[in-house]
Amino acid sequence: MTRTFTITTPLYYVNGSPHIGHAYTTMAADALARFKRLQGHEVLLITGTDEHGQKIERTAIEAGLSPQAHCDKVVADFRQLWQQYNIQIDRFIRTTDPHHEQIVKEFFQRVLDKGDIYQGQQKGWYCVACEEFKDERDLLADKHCPLHPSKVAEWRDETNYFFKLSAYQEKLEKLYADRPDFIQPPSRRNEVLSFVKGGLQDFSISRVNLDWGIPLPNDPSHTVYVWFDALLGYISALAEPGQTPDLNASISKWWPANVHIIGKDILRFHAVYWPAMLMSAELPLPNMVFGHGFFTKDGKKISKSEGNTVDPLLLAQTYGEESLRYFFLRCFEFGQDGDFSEARFVEIVNNDLANGLGNLLNRTLGMVKKYSEQLIVPSCNVAEIPPDHPLKSIGQDLGSRVSNHYDQLAFSAAAEAIFDLVRASNKFIDDSAPWTMFKAGQHAELQQVLYTLLESARLAGFLLSPAIPKISTAIYQQLGLTIDFDHLQSTLALVDFNAHSAWGFLPVGGQLNSAQPVFARLELAPENST
């Protein structure tokens, strides 16, 4: 029996080019997806783009493009970014995809039939940049939006359709109480709890005088509000290609999603509006919504006006994606904010990947070659290695510890646990001094030491593969094991997670390959003017 595992990133809003935050969210989702694939789950990683709304329409017009042409252009940028970061997407959903429109209309009709949609009057100041109505007292002088100080909010007085969010207050509170893990991390959960406790108001789910959107099935003069539209992308993404778009068919295999990975800025939509919408349509709820943190650059908030944006594409081209994937997962606690500094990045990556992991494999293979006649896995009785062996003691339950960390999206804790083994291995070399054993003719001891070192490097490489698949593949290759962690599908039958994640898997006597650095040290790039 295969277990399915569905992961989503947000559907990114295409009003501008992808930034480092998009790369971060998607890298994390990709690492989780890879880990679950490794464990034998059938995984669906969904990302996509949210393309409707007035803001997009205006951005396109300013650029002299049709909305669709504008969106196509930005979508190409996103696709390039995923490729650059070696992110393996299973589904890329665009809210302008025709089948998405079908799903949205069907969903809308369901909720309408349920009696949860009514017509009402919406008056107020509307910030196009936020795509939200604002209270007058929240606005700055001259009706500027506090979040977009350069934009003036517009007065709107229009007939809209509303969703009866208020009817779901109690059910939502029960959901949060019954399933404490629904919103992660706990600090985000607290925020949602206090928001909901304050009372939920119905929200407008349609717009008039806006062509760039999906027309309401019951009133084509209105289009669906972008958020109502975008959230449903998670469902329309599930439709099998070629399948007739249909709500029930779409959710048959991959729904509910196991986790929605999102930035903390869109928590409310995912933790409040979305479950209420699903309840109304009588669809199952996702298992978890995880709102991760943001980062600052050199201690300062990243913003265009500050001019300290980080171009993810340039970064990957400069340093290569593996080091970035590793750094972002290793150095930030997912869920908490962190600071990005290029100097620190280079330091960490060189220390961990080159000096720590890479050099461990390199020096051990060097010793095997030098102290044996052949380049084969040193022989020893693996079963006889005592449980309190300095490396076995760490390695024997490392797989399950790392699995637990991944289940909680604690990527940094997972990496840290793995590097405990790497550090212990480098220390173990000095403590046991194989060169002395060699000179003293302690052949059996030497073989065992070398075996435990190779095996520890292997295990570390295996468990790190969701973060650094190419380095892991190189490690495995040098150890004589042919698994391409970038093409697990083709080798899936050969990868038994339980076997590979256990310490002691490396077959004695196997052929090894000659040592090659698996990760070259990075140089800090000279300061460029972005």
Place this chain on the structure above:
RNA sequence: GGCUCGAUAGCUCAGUCGGUAGAGCUAAGGACUCAUAAGCCUUCGGUCGGCAGUUCAAGUCUGCCUCGAGCCA
């Protein structure tokens, strides 16, 4: 104004059930040699934001305050 989160070594952060502070990085010194001048050892370094309280004992619990990030009205 209400609420949430954070404030721990020069830097980035761990610290589960309260029991005299830990890791990694950086810096300085040392011994070694298998290695990508990598690795290992030692040292430097903290009145755990401040003030009270509870307790035999508080980074860890309670209250108030200061600063920072954020949510809401």
